[in-house]
Amino acid sequence: xxxxxxxxxxxxxxxxxxxxxxxxxxxxxxxxxxxxxxxxxxxxxxxxxxxxxxxxxxxxxxxxxxxxxxxxxxxxxxxxxxxxxxxxxxxxxxxxxxxxxxxxxxxxxxxxxxxxxxxxxxxxxxxxxxxxxxxxxxxxxxxxxxxxxxxxxxxxxxxxxxxxxxxxxxxxxxxxxxxxxxxxxxxxxxxxxxxxxxxxxxxxxxxxxxxxxxxxxxxxxxxxxxxxxxxxxxxxxxxxxxxxxxxxxxxxxxxxxxxxxxxxxxxxxxxxxxxxxxxxxxxxxxxxxxxxxxxxxxxxxxxxxxxxxxxxxxxxxxxxxxxxxxxxxxxxxxxxxxxxxxxxxxxxxxxxxxxxxxxxxxxxxxxxxxxxxxxxxxxxxxxxxxxxxxxxxxxxxxxxxxxxxxxxxxxxxxxxxxxxxxxxxxxxxxxxxxxxxxxxxxxxxxxxxxxxxxxxxxxxxxxxxxxxxxxxxxxxxxxxxxxxxxxxxxxxxxxxxxxxxxxxxxxxxxxxxxxxxxxxxxxxxxxxxxxxxxxxxxxxxxxxxxxxxxxxxxxxxxxxxxxxxxxxxxxxxxxxxxxxxxxxxx
Numbered sequence: 140x141x142x143x144x145x146x147x148x149x150x151x152x153x154x155x156x157x158x159x160x161x162x163x164x165x166x167x168x169x170x171x172x173x174x175x176x177x178x179x180x181x182x183x184x185x186x187x188x189x190x191x192x193x194x195x196x197x198x199x200x201x202x203x204x205x206x207x208x209x210x211x212x213x214x215x216x217x218x219x220x221x222x223x224x225x226x227x228x229x230x231x232x233x234x235x236x237x238x239x240x241x242x243x244x245x246x247x248x249x250x251x252x253x254x255x256x257x258x259x260x261x262x263x264x265x266x267x268x269x270x271x272x273x274x275x276x277x278x279x280x281x282x283x284x285x286x287x288x289x290x291x292x293x294x295x296x297x298x299x300x301x302x303x304x305x306x307x308x309x310x311x312x313x314x315x316x317x318x319x320x321x322x323x324x325x326x327x328x329x330x331x332x333x334x335x336x337x338x339x340x341x342x343x344x345x346x347x348x349x350x351x352x353x354x355x356x357x358x359x360x361x362x363x364x365x366x367x368x369x370x371x372x373x374x375x376x377x378x379x380x381x382x383x384x385x386x387x388x389x390x391x392x393x394x395x396x397x398x399x400x401x402x403x404x405x406x407x408x409x410x411x412x413x414x415x416x417x418x419x420x421x422x423x424x425x426x427x428x429x430x431x432x433x434x435x436x437x438x439x440x441x442x443x444x445x446x447x448x449x450x451x452x453x454x455x456x457x458x459x460x461x462x463x464x465x466x467x468x469x470x471x472x473x474x475x476x477x478x479x480x481x482x483x484x485x486x487x488x489x490x491x492x493x494x495x496x497x498x499x500x501x502x503x504x505x506x507x508x509x510x511x512x513x514x515x516x517x518x519x520x521x522x523x524x525x526x527x528x529x530x531x532x533x534x535x536x537x538x539x540x541x542x543x544x545x546x547x548x549x550x551x552x553x554x555x556x557x558x559x560x561x562x563x564x565x566x567x568x569x570x571x572x573x574x575x576x577x578x579x580x581x582x583x584x585x586x587x588x589x590x591x592x593x594x595x596x597x598x599x600x601x602x603x604x605x606x607x608x609x610x611x612x613x614x615x616x617x618x619x620x621x622x623x624x625x626x627x628x629x630x631x632x633x634x635x636x637x638x639x640x641x642x643x644x645x646x647x648x649x650x651x652x653x654x655x656x657x658x659x660x661x662x663x664x665x666x667x668x669x670x671x672x673x674x675x676x677x678x679x680x681x682x683x684x685x686x687x688x689x690x691x692x693x694x695x696x697x698x699x700x701x702x703x704x705x706x707x708x709x710x711x712x713x714x715x716x717x718x719x720x721x722x723x724x725x
Contacts, residue, residue: 446466474624
């Protein structure tokens with residue numbers, strides 16, 4: 140049998156496009172798959188939905204190939220018989236197939252897509268939900284009015300009518316619904332202000348001002364004078380200048396304001412550090428703009444950064460700090476004699492002595508003497524009584540079962556103790572010749588006219604190069620008397636930077652500090668820039684172990700201390716263990 144399949148499509152303008160093709164077969168397959176004779180691209184149609192075959196007496200038989208039925212003359216059916224001469228209509232999804240018989244006996248199958256009929260929409264309008272609600276435009280305006288009333292009018296009215304201008308978080312005059320304006324959670328440092336917006340936003344619709352920040356952060360230091368900051372930054376680009384002009388129109392204070400760097404409402408947690416580019420805007424090529432600056436240019440730790448400098452005591456006996464480049468040649472004079480290599484050895488007498496002591500039990504390590512500060516950035520001063528006296532005893536006398544110990548750190552007291560030692564009855568170094576009668580020792584007229592040499596021998600021995608003090612201290616003469624050089628222990632070598640030791644606990648101390656090979660206390664056991672770059676590179680470095688921005692080591696605001704440039708060394712001439720520390724470390 141011959142089937143003429145006619146497909147009727149319509150363009151957007153309503154013009155019909157008719158395509159005919161003939162199929163010589165006794166069966167036709169109908170479905171969504173492209174392997175069918177009649178392809179109907181509709182998801183409501185199965186891949187192989189139905190089959191049309193020739194039945195007896197010229198009739199056609201249509202059978203569903205799956206569990207889904209089809210429409211036959213408007214009725215759902217899994218199977219149908221019809222005579223093409225009488226015509227028939229089959230429905231599959233949105234497609235309609237009309238069967239008819241041509242004059243030459245060819246069966247014509249016309250395929251067309253059925254459009255939805257909206258002619259009866261008015262009849263069912265009364266039963267729609269939309270008929271009971273306002274229109275979309277009306278709903279939009281109503282929603283806008285509710286938003287403005289609840290989230291704008293109510294907070295503004297509450298702010299203007301409250302009595303207490305600085306309410307607490309739970310006060311009766313708290314601004315109503317102001318939390319709806321928040322763009323995100325506050326950082327960890329300001330979490331306590333989460334429900335007290337007025338703490339920072341003092342005036343409605345006015346950006347947070349610097350003076351508001353300084354009410355709490357009153358001790359913060361300026362990075363530099365405002366005029367020098369603007370000069371160092373240089374002119375802005377056209378785009379940045381335009382953006383800042385817009386920002387200043389809406390109340391922003393300018394590029395040097397606190398809120399330029401310290402942005403809030405970006406989620407709970409620690410406040411993000413400033414980006415590297417923020418620092419590079421000024422410090423990259425700054426010497427061309429600030430010609431009197433002593434700072435070297437820097438913009439990337441891995442590419443352009445000056446050599447590291449340490450603040451050390453260069454002059455023996457002076458508390459003055461001098462910044463020197465860490466290049467392996469710098470030496471400090473802290474007033475000590477201390478060979479690190481001897482104390483860190485695992486095979487010598489020091490190691491054996493430490494192994495026999497209960498508090499150590501093995502060879503000495505760095506942590507036995509050096510205790511980190513609470514913030515893990517520096518180390519506490521080494522205390523002789525805690526770290527040294529277990530091996531370097533200061534016992535000088537025994538009275539019965541009691542030992543007498545020299546007071547460490549006070550030369551005058553030590554001298555007095557040794558002088559007093561000779562006043563107790565004891566045998567003479569050289570027995571003098573006896574005098575007869577009342578002039579003999581113990582007699583009424585006995586007098587020892589010899590010089591008191593024994594106490595001076597003890598003092599000279601203690602303060603000598605090989606004496607109990609000279610083992611660790613450098614001898615000196617003050618006011619005509621034997622003494623030792625004052626000792627200066629630095630709590631931090633970097634005045635303009637910081638180093639987090641806790642973040643480097645996976646490394647050994649000797650990875651950066653070559654103490655195991657140091658034979659002199661003058662050695663500056665600090666790593667140079669090249670050593671740091673083995674792990675640390677700039678913020679955008681791809682292959683670096685630790686991409687590092689400027690904020691990792693530097694703070695924008697200077698620390699809240701000022702070191703004394705002129706130290707009065709005469710204030711305590713006989714104090715040995717003078718500690719050069721920052722104010723506030725006590």
